[in-house]
Amino acid sequence: xxxxxxxxxESEKIAALDRLAQSLDRDRSYLLSEAVDSxxxxxxxQIEQVQEGIREADAGKLIDHDVVMQRMRKKMxxxxxxx
Numbered sequence: 445x446x447x448x449x450x451x452x453x454e455s456e457k458i459a460a461l462d463r464l465a466q467s468l469d470r471d472r473s474y475l476l477s478e479a480v481d482s483x484x485x486x487x488x489x490q491i492e493q494v495q496e497g498i499r500e501a502d503a504g505k506l507i508d509h510d511v512v513m514q515r516m517r518k519k520m521x522x523x524x525x526x527x
Contacts, residue, residue, distance in 0.1 A: 453461075458472075465472050500506065 461472055461475060465475050468475070
């Protein structure tokens with residue numbers, strides 16, 4: 445079920461939104477709905493990634509900082525030698 449939502453935007457953003465809607469042969473509501481979908485998808489993914497990291501940390505599946513730094517130094521040295 446769809447519901448109406450009202451919020452304020454700067455007039456420049458509304459004009460840009462309307463230009464984009466016209467160029468895509470869509471209406472403003474369609475573009476706003478697509479934007480909200482993208483926003484929600486991105487942030488839900490980010491939250492899941494953080495939660496997964498916390499689960500891994502709680503399970504002791506972390507890599508020690510010194511080990512990470514050693515790996516990075518070796519990788520940078522290989523790149524310098526190759527380049």
